[in-house]
Amino acid sequence: MVFKARAKVLDDDDISRITRRISHEILERSKGSRELALVGVRTRGVFLARRLADLIEEIEGGEVEVGELDTSLYRDDVATNRAPVVGSTKINFDLSSKRVVIVDDVLYTGRTTRAAMDALMDFGRPKVVQLAVLIDRGHRELPIRADYVGKNVPTSGNEKVKVSLVEVDGIDMVEIGEDVEK
Amino acid sequence: MKEPDNGHRHLLSVTQLDRGRIYDLLDSARSFSEVLSRPVKKVPALRGKTVANLFMEPSTRTRMSFELAAKRLSADVVNFSSGGSSISKGETLKDTGKTIVAMGVDAVVIRHKSAGVPLALTGWADCSVINAGDGMHEHPTQALLDLYTMREHFGKLEGLKVAIAGDVDHSRVARSNVHALKRVGADVLLVGPWSLMPVEMEELGVGITGSMDEALNWCDVMYLLRVQLERVRGSRFPSLQEYARRYGLTTSRWSGLQKKPLVMHPGPINRGVEIASEIADEVEVIIANQVSAGVAVRMAVLYDLLGGDNG
Structure with missing residues (x-):
């Protein structure tokens, strides 16, 4: 199966405006960056978390901790889509008393976020946990919502949302399309 | 070596692994070794699965290593050792294998003094089999x-x-x-x-x-x-x-x-x-x-074999 794009939802300028806006929103709600920590969900959430942290540091000064989370060991649906390699998790700071923002590229069923929260709790007891996503495409299967949303993109179940980031894909954009036979 | 097909995945010999799969397992093991350094050294990945350790030759380290690996993945573990089991009453390995699987086990980790026993077990037991050392063959x-x-x-x-x-x-x-x-x-x-x-x-x-x-x-x-x-x-x-x-x-x-x-x-x-x-x-x-790498590597193997729907 290969991804066939039907429309571009966001381009690089859009993404840079969104990350800037979300970093301001996070600062506004957390009243500064003092207790803030960002934890990205592998793979693309990690790069988004780093971008947000850089922007927050640029706006507010100070240093924002960034962690990386692989959720595969916490998933309830390993049977259906399992990566051959378990990715690494890096949280090299104390989570307790932190305001943690989980960062992911796409919010869909909510199962990844559920797994991310479970994983996070094994590292400590954060004061607050929030969720920031670049795209919310709907179709939740769990009672989860994002605190910061880049863009709401209504989709049908068989559509795919493809997020590309410079760090991994060489370009910043979000496309919507379908998986088709080669 | 061709993987025997009883509908489950096995690790019987290194020869069934190609270079890519070896590196995948080593990469995963690195992530599992991070799990072992956490304050909570346990993940729910194999919750609901059961692993049986069937050690018919003395072993403390390997058996403990497999047991710990399975427990860190939240699997349940049962231990059979030749001394305390029906094996000493003359039950054949084939019967033991069938009995264990009848108990609803998802994987058997087996050590035996004879080469080829893990492979033979895949024919009798409807579950994954992991070779923990068979005679002079492999480990x-x-x-x-x-x-x-x-x-x-x-x-x-x-x-x-x-x-x-x-x-x-x-x-x-x-x-x-x-x-x-x-x-x-x-x-x-x-x-x-x-x-x-x-x-x-x-x-x-x-x-x-x-x-x-x-x-x-x-x-x-x-x-x-x-x-x-x-x-x-x-x-x-x-x-x-x-x-x-x-x-x-x-x-x-x-x-x-x-x-x-x-x-x-x-x-x-x-x-x-x-x-x-x-x-x-x-x-x-x-x-x-x-x-200590042993536990992480065995977690990677158990997760690789049991973490899918055909485990």
Whole structure:
């Protein structure tokens, strides 16, 4: 199966405006960056978390901790889509008393976020946990919502949302399309 | 080797793994070793699965390592040892295998004194089978954890020069390591008395030497096999003193080395035989690393075999 794009939802300028806006929103709600920590969900959430942290540091000064989370060991649906390699998790700071923002590229069923929260709790007891996503495409299967949303993109179940980031894909954009036979 | 097909995935021999799968397992093991360093050293990945340890040959370390690996993944573990089970009442392995599976087990980790028993078990048992050492055949998870240790130490495996010293012919650890090392592109040199060298391994592109000094000057890793004392009385084995003098890692050999290789050992060590006691003290950190890597590597294997819907 290969991804066939039907429309571009966001381009690089859009993404840079969104990350800037979300970093301001996070600062506004957390009243500064003092207790803030960002934890990205592998793979693309990690790069988004780093971008947000850089922007927050640029706006507010100070240093924002960034962690990386692989959720595969916490998933309830390993049977259906399992990566051959378990990715690494890096949280090299104390989570307790932190305001943690989980960062992911796409919010869909909510199962990844559920797994991310479970994983996070094994590292400590954060004061607050929030969720920031670049795209919310709907179709939740769990009672989860994002605190910061880049863009709401209504989709049908068989559509795919493809997020590309410079760090991994060489370009910043979000496309919507379908998986088709080669 | 072709994977036997009973609808489940197995790890019976290193030869069923290609280079890519070995690296996938080693990469995953690195992530599992991070799990082991957390305040909560447990993940829910195999919740609801059951692993049976069926050890028909004495083993403390490997059995504990597998047990801990399964528990860290939230699987349930049952232990069968030949002493305390119906095996000693004369039950056949086939019946034992069937009984265990009737209990709803998802995987059997088996150690047996005869080669090929894990493979045979895949025919009788409707579950995954993991070979934890079968006779003189293989011990695949030991080889994977050894590769893991080497890779973490040197940052790579390709082109690494690994000498394996001792009774290679009777060693399942050596056999699995040779296959695994050749698959990832390492160079292998076997060291020991000619009577204990498996000549057929030369076909795999493995060097053989009778000179410990030559091997020490050549290698990045000196992998010392445990001298199996029960074999010493056999006709192919020199006396212990002669063995230590000719093939042991003695203090005079060690101190004379310009470049000291990484010394590895599958344990338990016979001090004063394959390695001088003073050197064993010096290198015991690496041997301890091998042991802790064992849990992470076995977690990677269990998750790989059981983490899917066909586990």
